[in-house]
Every structure is written in C-alpha cells, then in structure tokens.
Amino acid sequence: MHPWNQALRQRLMRTPEHLPHAILLSGPPGIGKQALALDMAQGLLCTASDAQGVACGHCQGCHWFTQTTHPDFRLIEPEVDEETGKQRPEIRIEQVRDLVDFFALTAHQRGWRIAVIAPAERLNMAAANGLLKTLEEPPPRSLLILISHHPRRLPATVRSRCQQVAVSIPSRSEALDWLVAHAVPIAQVAALLDEAGGAPLAALALYGDTARSERRSRCLVALAGLRPEALLDLAAGKDFLVETHGWLRRWLHDLISQILTGQCHFFSSQRADLERLAARADLARLLALQARLDSDARILTHPLNAPLLMEGWFIDYVDCFS
Template sequence: MSTLAPWQQRAYARMADAFAAGRLGHAQLICGPARLGKREVAVRMARRVLCEAASGDVACGACRSCRLFDAGTHPDYRFVSFIPNREGTKLRTEIVIDQMRELAAQLALTPQFGRAQVAVVDPADAINHAAANALLKTLEEPVPGRYLWLVSAHPMRLPATIRSRCQRIELRLPPADEAAAWLSAQGHAMADAAEALQAARGHPGLADDWLRAGGLSLRKAVAADLQRLWKGEAAPAEIAQQWAADEHADLRLRHAADLAVERAAGLTDPRHARSLAAWFDRANRSRDLLRTTVRADLVLVELLVAWRALRGGPEKRER
C-alpha cells in the first residue's frame, strides 16, 4: 500500500483520532481541491474502521476483514460512484436515486462481521436532486456503527441540508516546500517539479499529473498558440481545429485561462487587465460548453477570435 502524502496523512490522522476517541460522526464530508487524494483517505479510513486487529490508527492488513477489503469483496463496505447508463454504452454523469435507495437499504442491515458498515460516495456533488433527498433521509436517521463518507471537490454544490449533517474533513494545498519535496519523491527532477508547481499554482497533485501525462508540455504549446494569435501569425479557425482534434480541449482551455491571468498580472493598465479577466471567465464558460452537444470547434473559434481582438487593447499601446 502506498504511503499517504503529508496533506493526506493530516486528514487521515484527524479521522483516526476521532474514531479512536469515539467522536467520529456517522457522516463525514471529505472535501478539498481535486487530485489531492481525498478518495484514498476515505478508503484507507474505511479499511481501518473495518479491520479486526488494527494497531493504533493503521489497519493490520492481514485479518480476514483486511483481506476481503483488499480483494474488493468486503460485505460491509460500499463504494458508490457513477454507474453505466441503461444501454450500458457509457457511465452516467450523475449519481441517481436508485443508488441511494440501495445504499440506505444496505446500511439498515446488521453488519455481517458485526463491527461496522462503511460507505464512500465519490463524487458526492454528482448526486442529483432526487438522490440527494433519499440521501438526506439516511443522514437524518443515523444507526450506530454505520458510517457514510461523502467525497467532494465541490462541496457547495451539495444541498445545505446535507452539508450541515456532516462533519467536515478538508484537504488543503500544502506549503510550497512540502509540495516540492513530495514531487521530488515521486521521481520528478527538481527543476521540472518547480516549473509544474508554479503552473499548477501550488497544487502538487495537479503538477504530478501534468508531469506524468504531458500536461506541462501541452501548456507550453497553448502559450505558443496564444502568442501566435496575439501577433497575428495564425488564424483562430486554424488553432481551434487543432485544439478540438483530440480529447485535450478542456485542459487546453484551463491552461489558456491561467495564461490569461498571468498576462493580466504583468499589466499596468487596469482596463486591459479587466479585459483579460473577462476573457478568463469566457474561457471557463467555454469549458462548460464543451461538456454539451455544441460543436467544440465552434466554441473554440469564438473564444479565440475574442482573444485576438484583445491585441488592439491598451497593452499594445504600452509596448
């Protein structure tokens, strides 16, 4: 089993200490930015709660419960996430009421091992309205020894009635030196880690993903494309077709929005800084549109035309 990152360990220790002291509530909201390892904290804590021979705050790894848990067949553990649609062609984008009803029925049963039952829902903010109402009934009628942990990168999307019934465990971005040390421990060169960490605004999980999957190289390509547009060396339609040609359009827009913020930070004219901030908002709205049936290339062309139009702003006159 992999070692928890320091920020994960802090969240895990809070839960483990509360459990040892009998203060761990039946409902937990484990939240924080995406890619900080919230799910791993929840799953590892579930393993600890169900362990039959735990030593301190760590599951033993050898008892019957741990072996079943590691095999994915523990009868007192449930993990709830996206399931296939009715046609079985793709995963749903919501967690639906039938899943919450099934979970409620499971938690109403006596644990087969007699210790506890644990359920993890991730991403909890994907629960739709009807499913949220069913979940609320479960939260309003807690049963001793039943634990329900909601994992979310967007906790404010959950109804207030659900949030108010959960203890909150929050994972936060670590200090820069801790993040850099962790990236180095993952095998990244210090210079690469520093560059990725700066681009990811201090987010080590995101920086690690970009370094492993080419996200940092993609960011540099996006910066070059925006610069070509800015100088009039490329047409918006040309760049839009390139950006829409693969599955990375969403990440390209994320990088583009961040790069607009970086450019705005170096300006002295507040009017153009505001224009870039408006383009940043527009880029993020375009990311939302990419998740719809609207043609990606048309969304991107419109956004990139707006970017090219900015070159006639005050920044050009400053130069």
C-alpha cells in the same frame, strides 16, 4: 494515503467510537481526500489495526478491502455508461437505494458498516433526498464519508447533517518533495504544481498526460511569440477548450500583473517573454479580454462552437499588442 493528510487522519481516528455518523471531506481536487477516506475505512474494518487505527494489511478484512469485495464497505461513484464507456454525470437514486439497504443490514464483521460517496456533489436531487433518512437516523456503528470538491453544490439538507471536515492543500515544499519522490523531473515540478493550484495529485496527473503537456507547450510558445497562424492552428482543433481557456486566462493574469506590479505568478519561468510583451501591450484591451474569458467560463462545458470561441480569444489577444 498521503503524508500531508496524516495528522488529520490521526485526529479523526483518535477515538473511532466517537466518530460522527457522517463526515463531509471537502477541499480542492487532487489533494488525496478519497485516499484518506479509504484509508480510514480500511482502518476501521481491519480486525488487527494498531492503536492509531492503521490497518494491518494482512487480515481477512484488509484482504477483502483491497480486493474491493469487503461485505461491509461500499464505494459509491458515478457509474460508467456501458454504451459510451464514460462516467455518467450523476450518481443515481438507484445507487442510493442500494446504499440505504446496505446500511439497514447487520454488519458481517466487527460491526462497522462504511460507505464513501465520491464526489458527493454528483448526487442528483432525488439521490440526495434518498440519503436524508440514513443521514438523520444512522444505524449504530455506521459511517458515511462524503467527499466533495465543491461542498456548496450539495443541498444544504445534506451538508447540515454531516460533520464538515476541510482537507487542506499541503505546503508547497511538502508537495514538491512528494512530486520529486514520484519521479517528476525537478525542472518541471514547480510549474506543474502551479498549474494544478498547489494540488500534488492533480500535478502528477498533468505530468502523466503527454498530449496535454504538448498542447500546453505549443500554446505557450504561440502566446509568447504572438504568432497568429500558430494560435489559429491551436483554435482549429476543438479539443482542450477548457485547458486553453485556463492557460490563456493565467497568461493574461501574469501579463496584467507584470504591467501593474512587475510580478508574475503562474509563468515565472517565462518572465522574460512576459516582460517583453508587457512593454508593448494595451492594458485596457488585456482587461477587456480578461473580462471576456471570465464571462465565457460559463459556457465552456457546452459551447456551441469551440473552435470559433478559441479563435475569438486569440484574435483579441493579438489585438492587445501594437
């Protein structure tokens, strides 16, 4: 449970008996929505929680909860495919059927039955439909918490049956303090937080991903140095397509805004490079490449040929400068 979600938690848990039966926690990834949902669930299932509904951490309920064996709690996530070892793209109807059965049973402890679905936009259509009846006629003392990074992707029938609660991105100073407290070097926190769109957990994950951060440095050095061979080298590996797209897009954004307003937003530590490049860039070409990247965003998850796609971006990029 993260400090910036504390106030929201208190508001939601003030009168547990008045909690709605279904809550949709929405907000960008990496701001602790799932931790908030789990914390609320543990607080409700704890047999010795305090006046604010904070779990004691010692009772049988807490013990079961932390061991993920609490009989009155379910966490529904996309299953891991045993063959590939990867998470399946969807939450399947079978998982929802089990959940419906779970809610139909009588609770073992104190009466609450709680389930968290994360992320809810991964429910496939059949699974979402399978959930409707439970959302419509929930058994007493049941709570279903849906977590969503993209609530608009949920069917309106599901959304409308939930109480929507927006979880916000923490203030910048709060996020920076938290990252420093989690051993991220001060010199890197601001850049990581920018790249993560202000989401602290996402920034922390970026910091832990060394392959990605090495790749990012290589990419930025090649973009700043306008080195075609280094750029084509980056394009040759088909990995990091989505990331490369993101870095180039933000780099272009900063170049264009450097030209138009003299400001940069994402790469302030590389202001000198951006100023130097902006002075010799062709604005129309930069804008054309930006439009191309926007349109290519749609095919990133299933590109026909990732290296060719990246090569095209980089060739256009080098052409922007005289």
